[in-house]
Amino acid sequence: MSAREAASRILGAVDESGRHYRDSLPMIASENILSPLVRRACDSDLHGRYAEGLPGKRYYQGCDDFDTIEEIGIASAQRVFGCHFANIQSTSGTVSNMAGLKALAKPGDTITAVSTADGGHISHARMGAVGLRGLNLVTYPWVESRMEPDIDAAAALIRETEPNVALFGQSVFLFPTPLEELAEAAHEVGAKVMYDAAHVLGLIAGGQFQDPLREGADVMTGSSHKTFPGPQGGFLLSDSDDPKFQRRLNSAIFPGVCSSYHLHHVAGKAVALAEFEEFGSDYAKDIIANARALGAALAAEGFEVMAEERGYTASHQVLTRHGEADSGAGRDAATLLEEAGIITNMNMLPGDTKAMSPSGLRLGVPELTRVGMRPDEMQDVARFFARALLSEEDPKTVRTDVTEFKSGFQTVHYCFESGPAYPGLA
Numbered sequence: 001m002s003a004r005e006a007a008s009r010i011l012g013a014v015d016e017s018g019r020h021y022r023d024s025l026p027m028i029a030s031e032n033i034l035s036p037l038v039r040r041a042c043d044s045d046l047h048g049r050y051a052e053g054l055p056g057k058r059y060y061q062g063c064d065d066f067d068t069i070e071e072i073g074i075a076s077a078q079r080v081f082g083c084h085f086a087n088i089q090s091t092s093g094t095v096s097n098m099a100g101l102k103a104l105a106k107p108g109d110t111i112t113a114v115s116t117a118d119g120g121h122i123s124h125a126r127m128g129a130v131g132l133r134g135l136n137l138v139t140y141p142w143v144e145s146r147m148e149p150d151i152d153a154a155a156a157l158i159r160e161t162e163p164n165v166a167l168f169g170q171s172v173f174l175f176p177t178p179l180e181e182l183a184e185a186a187h188e189v190g191a192k193v194m195y196d197a198a199h200v201l202g203l204i205a206g207g208q209f210q211d212p213l214r215e216g217a218d219v220m221t222g223s224s225h226k227t228f229p230g231p232q233g234g235f236l237l238s239d240s241d242d243p244k245f246q247r248r249l250n251s252a253i254f255p256g257v258c259s260s261y262h263l264h265h266v267a268g269k270a271v272a273l274a275e276f277e278e279f280g281s282d283y284a285k286d287i288i289a290n291a292r293a294l295g296a297a298l299a300a301e302g303f304e305v306m307a308e309e310r311g312y313t314a315s316h317q318v319l320t321r322h323g324e325a326d327s328g329a330g331r332d333a334a335t336l337l338e339e340a341g342i343i344t345n346m347n348m349l350p351g352d353t354k355a356m357s358p359s360g361l362r363l364g365v366p367e368l369t370r371v372g373m374r375p376d377e378m379q380d381v382a383r384f385f386a387r388a389l390l391s392e393e394d395p396k397t398v399r400t401d402v403t404e405f406k407s408g409f410q411t412v413h414y415c416f417e418s419g420p421a422y423p424g425l426a
C-alpha cells in the first residue's frame with residue numbers, strides 16, 4: 001500500500017465508522033455525540049493552538065480570544081456544577097484523576113477506592129493512575145446485590161485504614177454512592193474525599209443523581225463526553241473557596257499533567273456547558289427515564305436484568321446477565337448484537353473473575369436519548385435485543401430493521417441549533 005493509499009483508506013474507514021454508528025443503536029454507556037455548535041468549536045483553528053497557563057496569565061501571545069472562551073467556560077462550569085472552583089482544561093477523565101491524585105496525595109500515601117472487579121475504573125487501580133502516583137490501594141467491601149459499597153463495613157475500613165484520600169465513583173454505576181456517611185468517616189481521619197463522576201457527571205449537573213460536592217466530596221473529577229454531552233475531555237471541580245487549595249488544583253493540571261490542553265475541545269466544552277445550562281436538566285431526566293424503561297422492557301422480554309428489586313437503575317446504565325459467571329456469554333451476546341446493528345460492551349458482573357469472558361453486558365442510553373428516543377422506543381429496542389439474542393433470528397434481518405428504525409432518529413436534541421447527529425456522511 002502506498003502512503004497516499006494509506007491516507008485514503010484511513011479516511012474511508014473514518015466515514016465507514018460514522019455510517020456504522022449512524023445506522024446502528026449505539027449503546028456504549030460512556031459514549032455520546034456532539035451538537036452542531038459544539039462540533040463547530042471543535043473543528044476550528046483552535047485545534048492547533050497553545051495557551052499554557054490560565055486566562056490573563058499566559059506564556060504565549062495570541063491568547064486573547066481564547067481567554068474570553070475559557071473565562072466564559074469556567075463561569076458556566078461553576079454554575080452548572082454549583083461550585084467555587086472549576087478547571088476545564090483536562091484532556092480526559094483519566095487525566096483529571098491523575099491531577100486530583102497529584103493534588104491530594106504524595107507517593108507512599110494510602111488511598112481507598114472501589115475495586116475494578118466491583119466497577120471501579122482502571123485509573124483507580126495499581127495498573128492505572130493510583131499506581132502511577134505510587135499510592136497504596138485498599139478497596140472497599142462491596143454489596144453485590146445492591147451494587148454499592150457496604151456502608152458500615154466501608155466506613156469502618158476507612159476509620160481503620162486512615163487513608164490520605166478516599167476515592168468514590170465507578171464505571172459500572174447504577175445507583176448513587178452513599179457518600180455522606182463515608183465522607184464523614186474519611187474526614188474524621190483527615191482524608192480528602194474525591195468523587196469520580198466520569199460517567200454520571202451530566203446526571204449530577206442535571207440534578208438527577210446525587211450532589212457529591214454537597215455530600216462531602218472535596219474534589220470531583222469527570223469526563224466531559226459521557227452523560228455530560230461535550231467533546232472528549234475532563235473537568236476538575238471543587239467547592240473550596242480557599243485560594244491556596246485552588247492553586248494546588250490548577251497547577252496539578254498545568255504544569256502537572258497537561259501542557260497543550262486541546263483548545264478546540266475546551267471551546268467545545270464551553271459551548272456544551274452553555275447548552276447544558278439550558279437543556280441539561282431535561283436531558284438528565286429523560287436519560288434516567290429511558291434507562292429505567294429499558295431495564296423493565298428487557299426484563300419483560302425475558303432477559304435477566306440486574307438490580308430488579310431496586311428498579312434496575314437510577315443512572316444511564318442497565319446491566320444484563322446472559323449466562324453463568326466467567327462463561328463468556330456477555331462477549332458472545334455483544335458480538336451477536338453488533339451483527340444485528342446494536343453496539344454494546346461486555347462487562348463483568350458479580351461472580352465474574354475474567355474481564356475477557358464475562359457473563360454480562362453494560363448498556364447505556366445517553367446517545368439514544370439525545371437523538372430523540374423516549375420510553376416507548378425503549379420497548380422497540382428491547383424487542384430488537386430479544387430478536388437477536390433469544391429468538392435466534394438471522395442477525396442480518398434484525399440489522400435491516402434496526403437501520404430502518406434508526407433512520408427516524410437522526411437529529412441531535414437538547415441543544416441550541418438541532419442538526420444532523422451524524423453529519424457529513426454519504
Ligand SMILES: *Cc1c(COP(=O)(O)O)cnc(C)c1O
Pocket residue numbers: 030092093094095097120121123169170171172196198199223224233234
Ligand atoms: C470513563 C471513566 C474514566 C476515564 O475517563 P476518560 O475520559 O475515558 O479518560 C475515569 N473514571 C471512571 C469512573 C470512568 O468510568
